[in-house]
């Protein structure tokens with residue numbers, strides 16, 4: 442049973458160790474270290490946890506990470522000015538502005554202002570456009586991390602029916618494109634979808650990113666499905682759960698990602714890979 446459960450921490454570690462060796466080699470050759478700028482606006486507690494995880498991961502592999510903690514009342518202009526400065530900062534290869542933003546700031550304006558070559562989130566319209574045209578450059582981190590997991594298990598995706606729950610900018614829609622380009626037939630469900638369990642039951646690969654604790658029940662699943670849980674919900678007592686009812690899904694699936702320890706660490710690994718990709722293409 443245990444071999445069904447994907448360990449995102451272990452797979453991440455393998456990939457991060459390879460990046461670490463690469464960075465060491467670059468430093469030995471006399472290059473500067475890669476640099477990642479992370480900006481957080483406001484006081485979101487879970488954002489702080491993610492940023493801590495990112496900072497730790499960067500330290501472990503030799504990426505210099507610089508964090509900016511801006512107050513909740515930061516204006517769009519102030520944020521745009523900081524990004525402008527970081528766009529031309531030659532020690533910075535990647536810029537990540539942590540979501541969610543305060544209401545007064547329009548995320549699209551912010552993501553469009555980041556230089557596409559430093560857009561390690563892969564949210565700039567240029568990078569999204571490249572992904573759509575099958576000439577990907579920097580790719581959104583969670584979908585990229587999930588593709589790394591599927592590749593790790595040598596999943597032959599051609600002709601598989603991939604069902605994606607949730608159509609967000611950061612997970613659902615780019616995930617659909619990744620799976621489509623990998624040869625899957627794709628279905629994306631969203632808040633207006635009718636008879637969602639019917640769609641779920643068609644899935645050979647199911648990716649869930651809706652932000653509702655334990656929403657997907659094992660009884661809805663087709664036997665042998667690969668279940669990828671990109672949800673992360675914090676319950677009242679502090680427990681972290683995914684969007685999939687793990688125990689009932691485990692009975693039906695051939696592979697499943699747990700929460701925590703599944704998609705989360707892979708998202709960070711994809712961010713590190715994107716930062717190295719920028720580092721190698723931008724400067725050195």
Ligand SMILES: Nc1nc(=O)c2c([nH]1)NC[C@@H]1CN(c3ccc(C(=O)N[C@@H](CCC(=O)O)C(=O)O)cc3)C=[N+]21
Pocket residue numbers: 488490491494537538539540541562582583673681700701702703704705706708709
């Ligand atoms: N511009 C932007 N880019 C993002 O990629 C982005 C964002 N904003 N805002 C928030 C979401 C969420 N996200 C996660 C990253 C790591 C874990 C992670 O490390 N999870 C661990 C630990 C979970 C825990 O203990 O809380 C795990 O699942 O095992 C989770 C979630 C990135 N996001």
